[in-house]
Amino acid sequence: MAKVLMKGNEAIGAAAIKAGCKHFFGYPITPQNEVPEYMSKELPKVGGVFVQAESEVAAINMVYGAAGSGVRVMTSSSSPGIALKQEGISYIAGAELPAVIVNIVRGGPGLGSIQPAQSDYNQSTRGGGDGDYKLLVYAPANVQEMVDLLQEAFDKADYYRNPVMVVGDGMIGQMMEPVEFKERPHVDLPAKDWAAVGTKGLRKPNVINSLFLQPEDLEEHNIRLTAKYQKMKDNEQRYEAYNMENAEIICVAYGTTARIVKNAIETLKEEGINVGLIRPITLWPFPEKAFEVLPETAKAFISVEMSMGQMIDDVKIVSNGRLPVDFYGRSGGMIPTPEGIIGKIREMIGGAK
Amino acid sequence: MAVVFQKTKGLTDKETHYCPGCTHGIIHRLVAEVLEELDILGETIGVAPVGCSVLAYDYFNCDMQEAAHGRAPAVATGIKRSLPDKIVFTYQGDGDLASIGAGEIVHVAHRAEKITTIFVNNAIYGMTGGQMAPTTLIGQKATTAPLGRDSSTTGFPLKISEMLATIQGAVFVERVTVHNPAAIRKAKKAIKRAFEVQIAGQGFGIVEVLSTCPTNWGMTPIKALGWLEDNMIPYYPLGNLRTPEEAK
Ligand SMILES: Cc1ncc(C[n+]2csc(CCOP(=O)(O)OP(=O)(O)O)c2C)c(N)n1
Numbered sequence: 001m002a003k004v005l006m007k008g009n010e011a012i013g014a015a016a017i018k019a020g021c022k023h024f025f026g027y028p029i030t031p032q033n034e035v036p037e038y039m040s041k042e043l044p045k046v047g048g049v050f051v052q053a054e055s056e057v058a059a060i061n062m063v064y065g066a067a068g069s070g071v072r073v074m075t076s077s078s079s080p081g082i083a084l085k086q087e088g089i090s091y092i093a094g095a096e097l098p099a100v101i102v103n104i105v106r107g108g109p110g111l112g113s114i115q116p117a118q119s120d121y122n123q124s125t126r127g128g129g130d131g132d133y134k135l136l137v138y139a140p141a142n143v144q145e146m147v148d149l150l151q152e153a154f155d156k157a158d159y160y161r162n163p164v165m166v167v168g169d170g171m172i173g174q175m176m177e178p179v180e181f182k183e184r185p186h187v188d189l190p191a192k193d194w195a196a197v198g199t200k201g202l203r204k205p206n207v208i209n210s211l212f213l214q215p216e217d218l219e220e221h222n223i224r225l226t227a228k229y230q231k232m233k234d235n236e237q238r239y240e241a242y243n244m245e246n247a248e249i250i251c252v253a254y255g256t257t258a259r260i261v262k263n264a265i266e267t268l269k270e271e272g273i274n275v276g277l278i279r280p281i282t283l284w285p286f287p288e289k290a291f292e293v294l295p296e297t298a299k300a301f302i303s304v305e306m307s308m309g310q311m312i313d314d315v316k317i318v319s320n321g322r323l324p325v326d327f328y329g330r331s332g333g334m335i336p337t338p339e340g341i342i343g344k345i346r347e348m349i350g351g352a353k
Numbered sequence: 354m355a356v357v358f359q360k361t362k363g364l365t366d367k368e369t370h371y372c373p374g375c376t377h378g379i380i381h382r383l384v385a386e387v388l389e390e391l392d393i394l395g396e397t398i399g400v401a402p403v404g405c406s407v408l409a410y411d412y413f414n415c416d417m418q419e420a421a422h423g424r425a426p427a428v429a430t431g432i433k434r435s436l437p438d439k440i441v442f443t444y445q446g447d448g449d450l451a452s453i454g455a456g457e458i459v460h461v462a463h464r465a466e467k468i469t470t471i472f473v474n475n476a477i478y479g480m481t482g483g484q485m486a487p488t489t490l491i492g493q494k495a496t497t498a499p500l501g502r503d504s505s506t507t508g509f510p511l512k513i514s515e516m517l518a519t520i521q522g523a524v525f526v527e528r529v530t531v532h533n534p535a536a537i538r539k540a541k542k543a544i545k546r547a548f549e550v551q552i553a554g555q556g557f558g559i560v561e562v563l564s565t566c567p568t569n570w571g572m573t574p575i576k577a578l579g580w581l582e583d584n585m586i587p588y589y590p591l592g593n594l595r596t597p598e599e600a601k
Pocket residue numbers: 403404405406422445446447448449450473475477478479480481486566
């Protein structure tokens with residue numbers, strides 16, 4: 001199929017519809033408004049449903065209801081709105097329902113700003129809802145990758161019966177890039193025979209629920225969920241390794257920040273300084289496998305983020321004391337520049353000598 | 354031998370956990386009988402609340418979904434919009450519906466969602482042990498209003514049905530009670546009507562059912578029925594507030 005030029009947020013809507021999502025529940029918040037706007041225009045054309053909820057809290061609970069009915073369903077929001085959705089996300093995970101949640105991250109805390117940020121790393125990977133649950137979290141770095149991962153997110157959600165979050169920053173939502181809607185391989189998915197769609201008098205009632213009043217029942221449920229999360233850890237880690245051969249410094253960066261880091265790497269290369277990049281594509285599970293074998297030249301990691309430092313904790317965990325972990329970040333809607341990153345890396349190399 | 358009374362197929366065989374004399378059980382039976390009589394049990398998805406009736410999903414003999422506290426109307430919206438030909442109802446207490454879920458109930462009516470809500474008003478938080486609800490009467494004691502509800506610090510009990518009746522999309526609104534057999538028969542009629550309104554696709558319907566909580570009111574079941582009649586009905590007048598005909 002030919003490439004079309006699309007704004008990130010609209011591409012999200014188009015990709016969801018392409019993936020068979022006909023149900024969208026959302027609430028306006030900048031910088032993701034083009035997603036609900038696109039869905040309100042396009043979903044009715046394919047016999048789908050768009051509802052503008054009264055709040056993010058209601059929107060995520062509508063998602064929970066629709067997911068319980070077995071349909072492919074999505075919501076999108078931005079940071080403060082995602083904070084409000086956390087209770088519902090925990091219920092969706094607890095009841096083991098598939099759903100896709102998009103977060104076009106803006107600066108925080110509080111009302112923060114409407115500019116791009118990556119300060120929801122913790123909110124995405126550690127959750128904000130109660131209990132031991134995990135989301136599969138994708139972090140695309142360009143609009144094409146957003147479109148590909150978003151479609152896959154629906155398959156993964158169905159496969160694991162678990163909510164999947166797709167995280168982009170405001171930049172990805174607003175930028176125009178050429179995208180191609182590729183033919184996707186057919187994925188065999190289990191029938192949704194658990195859905196609450198009416199018994200028709202033919203079977204026992206299905207119950208969608210996350211309540212287990214007996215402690216032994218809830219523990220058993222948690223053990224089962226944890227086994228599922230382990231399966232995700234084993235099978236779903238994704239990353240890109242860039243310029244890792246003979247790298248002295250290894251940057252860890254995701255999303256649009258990784259693109260800026262690549263620019264910095266190319267400039268430093270011309271000066272004969274070798275810097276590598278590990279770009280997590282899944283934020284959870286964190287791509288531990290990328291860190292198993294490191295080039296012998298590596299002297300340090302640096303986590304580069306559009307935040308005051310959140311992913312750095314995971315980099316420290318996987319480094320496990322092997323190498324020092326440094327940090328460079330901008331926040332509040334300030335975008336890291338290649339020059340800023342280069343300056344920091346020069347400082348590190350000076351110090352590492 | 355003629356069968357005089359038979360348990361409705363609308364309820365499962367599970368024994369309910371409600372306290373002796375609690376009228377939640379009666380209200381369950383009425384809803385279940387209506388679902389059976391309208392022959393829609395196999396086409397219905399119910400949404401259970403957080404509150405004493407949280408386990409309603411074990412009792413109603415139809416597909417069920419358990420919602421977060423107050424969010425049942427939003428969950429029901431998600432279900433109904435995915436399965437527009439099915440019947441969807443919520444069953445909610447007054448803490449669930451009138452306090453934490455006040456926004457969701459207003460907007461389910463505002464959107465004229467074609468669902469039915471059974472609103473059990475017992476003027477108190479039952480499950481958490483008798484705290485004040487927005488529906489607690491002035492002077493009524495609660496564990497968080499130990500001297501009785503005082504309007505100077507807590508305002509006045511919320512009349513949900515009257516409030517919802519001002520919303521155009523709420524096409525069926527009726528307040529009933531279950532404190533005596535005649536009242537129970539009337540309550541059932543209203544519940545049936547509310548489901549018929551949904552089947553006809555006319556809009557949102559709600560039946561507020563005045564209910565007892567002998568445990569947290571600190572009364573015997575009989576005394577609780579009398580207290581409901583003497584205190585709740587004067588403040589929460591019974592009757593229909595809206596029918597689809599009037600809503601036009
Ligand atoms: C988010 C959240 N807040 C508080 C609670 C605790 N809680 C459980 S039931 C309940 C009150 C229920 O009262 P009501 O809706 O009146 O129902 P009743 O028990 O009287 O039938 C509360 C506050 C909860 N489960 N979740």
